[in-house]
Amino acid sequence: MKIVIIGSGLAGLSAGYRLCKSDEVIVFEKDPDIGGMSASYSLERSGKKYFIEKYYHHIFRSDSELLALIKELGLEKQMMWLKGKTAYFVDGKNYPMNTPIEILHFSPLSVPDLVKLGLLVLRIKFIKDTTPYDRIKAKEWILGTAGKSVYENFFAPLMKSKFGDNAENVSAAWLIGRVKIRSDRGAEGEKLGYMRGGFNSLIEALAGEITANGGEIRTNREVTEIVITENTVQGVVVDGDFIACDAVISTAEPAVLDALTKGKLGDLHTTLKSIRYQGTACALIGLDRSLMKDGNYWLNIKADVPFGAVIEHTNFMPFEDYGENLVYVTSYFQDEKSPLWMQKEEEIIDSYLKGLERMFPEFSRKDVRWTRLYRRIDTAPVYEQGYLEKVLPFAAGPSGLYLAGMFSSSNYPERSMNGSVKAGFESAESLMKEKEVRSQ
Ligand SMILES: Cc1cc2nc3c(=O)[nH]c(=O)nc-3n(C[C@H](O)[C@H](O)[C@H](O)COP(=O)(O)OP(=O)(O)OC[C@H]3O[C@@H](n4cnc5c(N)ncnc54)[C@H](O)[C@@H]3O)c2cc1C
Structure with a gap:
């Protein structure tokens, strides 16, 4: 086929x-690089080339499909499991958040509120099925279980930085999924996974396998239509050329899929229109010296700055692998009217650097060697109340059309690299099953 x-x-x-x-197999990619949201920059320091993700990435021990794939591709020796120190910056002060004991010292919450927070986390650990929580808003659920202060002083700023104005609509299922994965740690704190050399090795290995087996990957080639007649896929249009094929697997976001299929997906059209995605504007900064001297990898922020988190990659992975300090400064945004989408790259970088100057008195722009900004409008579904009903199937309806991506069931109630690997595999399996049926 x-x-x-x-x-x-x-x-x-x-x-x-x-x-x-x-x-x-022919893969069409509209961007110049492969990898989508897991793509990397190729940078050089003192004549030594290294790869670093455009968006910060790490993985968890529970990412079983991804870890199995890494092993299958012979890349297991690159996996490292490291502690990534986490803190919460609230009103000018850093609160370490690595161990249960540290969390108990989070003074913006009173002792009774800390107990309520602890009980909520414990309760979440015992929830096996998040389905019933999809219909409840996270805000209402937290208010009902842990109270106003825990919501306002702990969860609300985190949810606001992740979902902006949509934060209050996010489902309890998303929150539970998120807390479950982040609270899966012993008294010593959690260990996060990263591939030495970057996840670029995984992207390159997959691409290498496809081309070694006769497949093609064509970059800078945007698919503008999936041609469907009599409820059957005929091919795609790329740069005005029709390319016939027997099947299409689309990983493009729902709004793009809707445009590509030109109303040929029946009832799915309404669902595609109703799924909301949000964007991310993420700066990567090369620095002469470390920004977070306390060794923090991940800093969540409640402060008047235009970003929600600062992630110092070289406080996680060895500095020697890069020869310079690497810091991500990042913010989600809700739509194309956001300044983070409208403003020029230099303006965003300047506003981020001003924010760093306010937060870190020792930080100086003189330490900045270079900056990069990566922004995309389609970086995550907004997991609103009732989102579960919108999860897209692997087989889309018309014969020969398959779907895999952040909108798939394997990426509910949070998207991840693991979820997209699983979605890719599941869509391939659906396709192989249909092929088998057709051949009988
Ligand atoms: C800031 C940020 C941090 C993240 N951190 C983590 C993390 O720590 N751990 C983790 O597991 N996950 C993380 N993720 C999530 C992870 O990156 C994604 O879930 C995963 O990479 C999505 O892969 P995908 O193939 O489903 O989608 P994408 O990577 O979006 O791939 C879709 C591809 O389709 C292409 N495309 C779209 N339309 C067309 C068209 N018409 N023609 C041709 N090509 C088209 C796009 O250009 C894109 O390359 C993070 C994401 C972001 C944004």
């Missing part, structure tokens, strides 16, 4: 990897 895959993120490459040995 000739299979077109739209998108070279982890979902598209994983699907291509599964299918390339049995079928003819």
Whole structure:
């Protein structure tokens, strides 16, 4: 079969990897680089080249499909499990948040509120099925279980920095999923996974497998239509050319899929229109010296600055791998009217640096070697109340059309690299099953 895959993120490459040995695979990617949201910059320091993700990434021990894939590709030796120190910056002060004991010292909450927070986390640990919580708003659930102060002083700033004006609509299912994964730590704190050399190694290995098996990956090629007649996929249009194929796996976001299919998806059209995505404007800064001298990797922020988190990659991975200090400064944004989408790159970088100057008195712009900004409008579904009903199927309806990506069930109630790898595999499996049925 000739299979077109739209998108070279982890979902598209994983699907291509599964299918390339049995079928003819062509991946079309609209960007110049492969990898989608897991793509990396290729940078150089003192003549030494290194890769670093455009968006900060780490993984968890529970990411079983991703870890199995890394092993299958012979990249297991690159996996490192390290402590990434986390803190919460509230009104000018850093509160370490690594161990239960440290969390108990979070003084913006009173002792009775800390007990309520602890009980809420404990309760979450015992929730096996998040489905019933999809219909409840996280805000209402926290207010009802842990009270106003825990909501306002602990969760609300974190949710606001993640979902902006949509924070109050996010479901309790999302919150529970998030807390579950982040509270899966012993008394010593959690260990996070990272591939030495960057997740670029995984992207390159998948792409290498596809091309070694006769597949093609074409970058700077945007699919503008999925041609469907009589409820059957005929091919795609790329740069005005029609390319016939037997099946299409689309990993493009719902609004794009809706435009590509030109109203041929029946009832799914309404769902595609109703799924909201948000964007991320993430700066990566190369510095002469460390920003967070207390060794923090991850800092969540409640302060009047235009970003929600600061992530110092070289407080997590060894500095020697890079030869310079690498710091991400990042913010989610809700739509294309946001200044983080409208403003020029220099303006955003300047506003981020001003924010760092306010937060870190020792920080000086003289220490900045270089900056990069990566922003995309389609970086995560907003997991609003009732979102579960909108999760897209792997087989989209018309014969030969398959879907995999952040909108798939494996990425509910939070998207991740693991979820997209799993989605890629599941869409490939659906396709193989249909192929088997067709051949009988
Ligand atoms: C700031 C940030 C931090 C993150 N941190 C983590 C983390 O620590 N751990 C973790 O597990 N996950 C993390 N993620 C999530 C993870 O990056 C994603 O879940 C995953 O990479 C999504 O892969 P995907 O293939 O589903 O989608 P994408 O990577 O978005 O791939 C879709 C691809 O399709 C292409 N495309 C779209 N339309 C067309 C078209 N018409 N024609 C051709 N190509 C098209 C796009 O350009 C893109 O390359 C993070 C994400 C962000 C934004």
